[in-house]
Amino acid sequence: MLKILGRKTSSNVQKVLWCCEEIGLPFERTDIGGEFGKNKEPEYLALNPNGLVPTINDDGFVLWESNSCVRYLAAKYGKGKLWPADxxxxxxxxxxxxxxxxxxxxxxxxxxxxxxxxxxxxxxxxxxxxxxxxxxxxxxxxxxxxxxxxxxxxxxxxxxxxxxxxxxxxxxxxxxxxxxxxxxxxxxxxxxxxxxxxxxxx
Ligand SMILES: N[C@@H](CCC(=O)N[C@@H](CS)C(=O)NCC(=O)O)C(=O)O
Missing domain, CATH: 1.20.1050.10 (Glutathione S-transferase Yfyf (Class Pi); Chain A, domain 2)
Incomplete structure (x- = not known):
């Protein structure tokens, strides 16, 4: 299942959450960043060298930059809907x-x-x-x-x-x-x- 790393109060994480919800795509979210920390730890930095949220992991495909995450998810799972066919x-x-x-x-x-x-x-x-x-x-x-x-x-x-x-x-x-x-x-x-x-x- 798609994994979303990032606290739900982050504006950039919210883009990804709203996108998944519109598509009806199930996901698991882990609190990272803000009061939860962990975003500057080596394990997280290995996924996202910026130490910022969100990061997504779609069956081993790791991606960061919220707008790129939204583009990817919409193109893969919401083509013709959130990602127009035209x-x-x-x-x-x-x-x-x-x-x-x-x-x-x-x-x-x-x-x-x-x-x-x-x-x-x-x-x-x-x-x-x-x-x-x-x-x-x-x-x-x-x-x-x-x-x-x-x-x-x-x-x-x-x-x-x-x-x-x-x-x-x-x-x-x-x-x-x-x-x-x-x-x-x-x-x-x-x-x-x-x-x-x-x-x-x-
Ligand atoms: N351009 C990046 C910006 C990411 C960003 O600035 N994320 C903020 C939250 S909105 C962050 O990680 N701040 C540190 C923290 O939450 O601890 C994106 O769109 O993903």
Missing amino acids: AQLAASASRWMDWQLSTLNAPVGTLFRAYLRKEDLPAADIEAARKRGGEVWKMLDAQLAKTPFVAGSELTVGDIAMGNAIHRWYKFPIERPDLTNLKAWYGRLCARPAYQKHIGSL
């Missing part, structure tokens, strides 16, 4: 995953450290992240004006990559631009039992 739709979904890492992650990460982890960050950095966060979500809002999910009419890996970030964004006690398409999309995610189970209820 090459252009699959590329669009994959593009939004890269955008999550390259563009969205930085402002949402700073706000997470400030408001949920309660780290003492400079006020100017927090304000810059709030402003930048609004700007980047606006880009996705424009896409969601055209399609109900990020890469078309159905949920794909593109949505999976951003599920935790949008949940956190609406939790932060900040002023946010009123992005109606973004909010409606978040509502569509929240209506999915698999999303509720691994992200929306936390």
Whole structure:
């Protein structure tokens, strides 16, 4: 059975958990990282030299980097569903995953450290992240004006990559631009039992 190594409170582990749940793929999860530690021990570093979570082990095939794990699982077990059969739709979904890492992650990460982890960050950095966060979500809002999910009419890996970030964004006690398409999309995610189970209820 698929093994997932990583604590369930990690945003990156949650991507993999939500993906498996949507596909209906059984897995065994082990708590690693955060208060559970073990991620800097030689045994774990031999699997994932970054010492970060998640890492997956699918019948001996070991993989790390959450978006790559989601791509692999969706392509292998969710083809035609989370991983679209159409090459252009699959590329669009994959593009939004890269955008999550390259563009969205930085402002949402700073706000997470400030408001949920309660780290003492400079006020100017927090304000810059709030402003930048609004700007980047606006880009996705424009896409969601055209399609109900990020890469078309159905949920794909593109949505999976951003599920935790949008949940956190609406939790932060900040002023946010009123992005109606973004909010409606978040509502569509929240209506999915698999999303509720691994992200929306936390
Ligand atoms: N780019 C990596 C980032 C992984 C990452 O930063 N994981 C965090 C949790 S979200 C981590 O392992 N932090 C250390 C810990 O949990 O102890 C991925 O997407 O998998």
